[in-house]
Amino acid sequence: MRPRNLVILALLCAVVALAGPASAGPADVTVTSFSLDPPVLMKGDTGTLTVSIANHGATPVAVRSARLYGSGVVPLSEPYPSVGEIGAGINRTFTFTVRADGGEGTFYPTFVLDFRDGAGSLRYPIPVRVEDTPLSASVIGKPDAFSEGRTADITVRVGNPRPNAASGVQVIPQGSGFTATPTGAFIGALPTDGSGTVTFNLTPTAETDVTFQVVWHNGINTHTSDLVLPITFGEDKRQADPVITNIEVIPEAGRYRIVGDVMNVGLESARSVLVTPGAPATPTDPFRVYVIGTLDSDDVSSFEVTFKADAGVTEVPVVIEYRDDNGNRYTATRMVEVGGAAMPIEEQDGGIPIVGVIVAVVLALGIAGAIYYSWRRT
Incomplete structure (x- = not known):
């Protein structure tokens, strides 16, 4: 080998030795998953958005900050002002509190991860669905007519047409002019397209409206919907007669x-x-x-x-x-x-009929007369 070629080869080896292993860059950091609790918000709801990232590179990546911004669904929590390094092969999660300020639809708040040393940033839009469909309630069992003071069984069915589960579902009868037992009924969790029934013993004291208030939770958010049952008095065509x-x-x-x-x-x-x-x-x-x-x-x-x-x-x-x-x-x-029937003969206190007394008196008078007549002839 020529001396000049040997010199060039030696210089190349020195450069490689000084460079060391290749450094990880922003392209090695990706969003691996995200989740929202509750999965679907209603207008005005507050939820928790969690974003997971991973460093797929061979060396740490220096990160300056992590933040979330957008409209329709807005962050309520502060950004992460100082993140530091994310090691090779390490996962990291970031959690934000968000609120649905817009109407219904799908919104895309953007997750931003800013790198140090002018290495740019990672931007990732996250879809968040907002739907205001409430739980539904219907009366599936009641009498043909109500009567004042008469207790009747009222059965209410609650269904969940929402795209996500509802928790803590309960039904509470409200209003005046009636009493209800129980005063509230608990159904619990209802999955999507699920339903539950509760029965109340209702006793109306006046014609009125009974409002069955359905209360449930979407995540940490409480919601209500009302079912109104008019109570009017009438004749029950099925009752015993x-x-x-x-x-x-x-x-x-x-x-x-x-x-x-x-x-x-x-x-x-x-x-x-x-x-x-x-x-x-x-x-x-x-x-x-x-x-x-x-x-x-x-x-x-x-x-x-x-x-x-x-x-x-x-x-x-x-x-x-x-x-x-x-x-x-x-x-x-x-x-x-009873006037057409023969009048009953009264009894004495001793239980001997009056007619018996009369007969006895007549017999006694007859006997006395016979004795008197016999005595006169003697």
């Missing part, structure tokens, strides 16, 4: 006996059915109250009641008392004529 038929009035010693049948012509069951004579009748043993129990739709049961009534009473009420499935109490009355 006991009717008295086949009445027979039987006069007895010192009282009346009424026998007959009770039939439930309604569509719902009548429970705890009792039959009793009402004022001005005075119930007496053995059947002051006749207990029937439960009468299902189209069922029939016989009954009998016994009572006393003052002279001049021509009709008395026969009262049916019953309850529905919710324990509400109802009464139905049938007037029964």
